[in-house]
Amino acid sequence: MNVRPGHLPRNEQRSDYRPLSIADKKRLLHEMLFARRFEERCYEAYVERKIGGFLHLYSGQEACAYGVLEAARPGHDYVITGYRDHIHAIKCGSDPKAVMAELYGKESGVSRGRGGSMHIFDVPVRFMGGYALVGGPFPLAAGIAKGIKMKGGDEISICFLGDAANNQGTFHEALNIAKVWELPVLFVCENNLYGIGTRINRSTAVMEQYKRAAAYDIPAAQADGQDIEAVHKAASVAVDRVRSGKGPYFLELKTYRYRGHSMSDSNAYRSKDEEKQWLKRDPINILRNRLVDDKALSLDDFKAMDREIIDQIENEIIKFAEDSPLPVASDVEKYVLADGDPWVFPGRKG
Amino acid sequence: MAQIMYWEAIRRAHDEEMANDPLVIAMGEDIGVAGGTYKATQGLYDKYGPERVIDTPISENGYTGVGIGASFLGVRPIIEIMSVNFAWLALDQIVNSAAKVRYMSGGQLISPVVIRSPGGTAHQLGAQHSARMEKVFMGVAGLRVVTPSSPRQAYGLLKSAVRCNDPVFINEHELMYNMRGEVPDEEFFHPLEGSEVARAGRDVTLFGYNISVHWCLQAAEILAKEHGIEAEVVDLYALNPLDREGIVRSVSKTHRAVIVEEAEAPVGVGSEVMAIINEACFFELDAPPLRVSALNVPIPYSRPLEKVVIPDVKTVVERTLTLFRSGKH
Numbered sequence: 164m165n166v167r168p169g170h171l172p173r174n175e176q177r178s179d180y181r182p183l184s185i186a187d188k189k190r191l192l193h194e195m196l197f198a199r200r201f202e203e204r205c206y207e208a209y210v211e212r213k214i215g216g217f218l219h220l221y222s223g224q225e226a227c228a229y230g231v232l233e234a235a236r237p238g239h240d241y242v243i244t245g246y247r248d249h250i251h252a253i254k255c256g257s258d259p260k261a262v263m264a265e266l267y268g269k270e271s272g273v274s275r276g277r278g279g280s281m282h283i284f285d286v287p288v289r290f291m292g293g294y295a296l297v298g299g300p301f302p303l304a305a306g307i308a309k310g311i312k313m314k315g316g317d318e319i320s321i322c323f324l325g326d327a328a329n330n331q332g333t334f335h336e337a338l339n340i341a342k343v344w345e346l347p348v349l350f351v352c353e354n355n356l357y358g359i360g361t362r363i364n365r366s367t368a369v370m371e372q373y374k375r376a377a378a379y380d381i382p383a384a385q386a387d388g389q390d391i392e393a394v395h396k397a398a399s400v401a402v403d404r405v406r407s408g409k410g411p412y413f414l415e416l417k418t419y420r421y422r423g424h425s426m427s428d429s430n431a432y433r434s435k436d437e438e439k440q441w442l443k444r445d446p447i448n449i450l451r452n453r454l455v456d457d458k459a460l461s462l463d464d465f466k467a468m469d470r471e472i473i474d475q476i477e478n479e480i481i482k483f484a485e486d487s488p489l490p491v492a493s494d495v496e497k498y499v500l501a502d503g504d505p506w507v508f509p510g511r512k513g
Numbered sequence: 514m515a516q517i518m519y520w521e522a523i524r525r526a527h528d529e530e531m532a533n534d535p536l537v538i539a540m541g542e543d544i545g546v547a548g549g550t551y552k553a554t555q556g557l558y559d560k561y562g563p564e565r566v567i568d569t570p571i572s573e574n575g576y577t578g579v580g581i582g583a584s585f586l587g588v589r590p591i592i593e594i595m596s597v598n599f600a601w602l603a604l605d606q607i608v609n610s611a612a613k614v615r616y617m618s619g620g621q622l623i624s625p626v627v628i629r630s631p632g633g634t635a636h637q638l639g640a641q642h643s644a645r646m647e648k649v650f651m652g653v654a655g656l657r658v659v660t661p662s663s664p665r666q667a668y669g670l671l672k673s674a675v676r677c678n679d680p681v682f683i684n685e686h687e688l689m690y691n692m693r694g695e696v697p698d699e700e701f702f703h704p705l706e707g708s709e710v711a712r713a714g715r716d717v718t719l720f721g722y723n724i725s726v727h728w729c730l731q732a733a734e735i736l737a738k739e740h741g742i743e744a745e746v747v748d749l750y751a752l753n754p755l756d757r758e759g760i761v762r763s764v765s766k767t768h769r770a771v772i773v774e775e776a777e778a779p780v781g782v783g784s785e786v787m788a789i790i791n792e793a794c795f796f797e798l799d800a801p802p803l804r805v806s807a808l809n810v811p812i813p814y815s816r817p818l819e820k821v822v823i824p825d826v827k828t829v830v831e832r833t834l835t836l837f838r839s840g841k842h
Binding site: 310 | 586703
């Protein structure tokens with residue numbers, strides 16, 4: 164399959180689109196580099212067996228979460244995703260220390276150590292969770308949008324999932340419902356070309372995922388998921404449209420993950436040449452090079468930024484996760500059902 | 514106190530809860546304009562409008578997930594799954610999303626959703642429309658399961674389920690919607706846990722739930738009149754969590770136990786109640802506990818075959834008598 168990142172088939176333009184400023188871009192470079200270092204540090208901690216279970220890393224896809232959420236209102240809009248969820252939560256406003264502590268299974272973790280890598284939840288910043296059944300969040304995202312509509316807020320519901328999720332029935336059921344009910348939900352498809360270890364052309368009839376939204380008469384666009392400016396521009400149209408009450412929208416971002424599907428992945432299904440080609444379009448390097456070309460940043464500045472991030476992750480984040488207490492065994496049955504809900508025994512109420 | 518039908522009781526609970534809280538909604542297949550297959554939402558579409566009484570597409574996993582997602586924001590959806598057989602398709606969202614979200618979020622996110630669905634065998638509906646799924650749902654941590662045996666319970670359980678912050682599955686029955694019974698005129702909330710002694714007795718406890726409570730009550734009448742056996746009937750309206758104390762209390766009094774279920778025996782209410790009895794009051798028993806269950810086959814279409822698969826009052830009586838043949842009576 165000929166992958167053409169940056170191919171924009173039918174994107175609308177916003178006449179009032181405000182491009183990212185130099186200051187925005189420098190901040191986003193920092194955020195994306197932080198995400199990369201955070202994930203790569205998770206890799207090390209997993210190898211050291213500090214992190215258990217399954218671990219799905221986001222390296223290579225950073226421009227997707229940061230570009231879309233930069234165009235939205237993180238902490239105000241509701242965000243839901245699959246199991247590759249650490250970075251979406253952090254961009255929504257989760258404390259990276261609490262995310263790392265979650266991966267370490269600690270009580271100070273964002274989900275109190277009950278969730279793990281695939282189930283990061285941070286409701287105060289409206290990060291509505293990572294879910295581990297492929298395609299599971301589609302209907303939940305539409306339901307959140309139904310809730311927004313009923314309560315009359317100006318939030319939108321944003322659902323980030325991968326290309327392979329579009330082969331689940333939930334994709335079709337939820338997109339259909341979202342359109343029939345005109346729900347304020349933005350479906351973001353991070354098309355990284357692989358569903359676990361099977362390449363998209365071997366599993367999926369339609370290569371361009373944005374085209375599939377046409378089946379439900381949902382407006383859609385495609386953008387280069389490696390270029391944060393392209394993502395931001397496309398997402399601004401999408402977010403604005405959904406927020407203005409025009410119903411759902413589908414945005415496909417063409418991207419690539421550098422690590423395997425999860426840590427238990429041999430990564431043997433991809434060619435070295437393909438990986439090399441995509442590394443040339445690294446989202447962090449693309450943005451860094453632009454800032455360097457614009458003389459807004461020197462390579463030395465970048466190296467200093469990198470060092471500072473690595474130090475922060477080691478000295479603050481890993482240290483917090485390491486030092487935090489584990490949950491106590493006697494609490495294992497907490498959070499199964501509502502504690503002391505008055506409607507369980509209404510007669511005994513008050 | 515009015516005598517009303519089971520479907521009317523459910524409809525009344527919907528109406529009162531929707532009037533009480535604008536975030537209570539009803540959703541499901543044909544529940545709006547058509548008023549519901551069993552009339553449980555009749556007239557509510559006109560009263561509350563299409564944003565709150567929602568006809569869904571035939572996408573069980575999809576709309577159940579949409580209801581669950583809406584519940585994350587404080588909406589309280591009452592989702593009707595037209596037949597419990599279709600709930601197999603929604604298991605992913607019920608089990609993986611609704612039942613687990615509180616736990617895996619460390620208590621941050623709750624899913625106060627109610628899912629109502631009729632199960633059971635009706636009249637020759639065949640293998641794919643005769644499921645009894647309570648055994649599936651009662652084994653799911655984080656999901657409450659209740660099953661009303663009367664209009665009073667159907668009304669009161671739905672009222673409490675809507676207000677409770679846990680996801681609740683209400684297992685109704687295809688054959689019970691036209692059953693009449695007394696429902697208090699004043700508002701009433703039924704406990705979501707516990708059990709109810711539907712008939713007091715001293716010689717044997719017949720445990721039933723939903724439709725099998727009625728088989729037990731009829732069997733108890735026959736046992737009393739024709740055999741001088743005073744059976745206690747315990748209505749297990751809550752299947753998850755089960756009323757361990759209530760089960761033990763009754764068996765400790767009667768010293769004999771029969772569990773009557775419309776479902777197949779393996780991995781069901783009967784096996785679970787029997788496990789509780791064995792664990793908690795084994796030495797109270799004068800005879801081994803027994804189950805009266807359906808045969809473990811897909812439900813056949815042909816009437817005589819269907820009849821032989823599902824237990825009836827006669828079987829309950831006969832099986833119960835076997836507990837007494839070698840004993841004191």
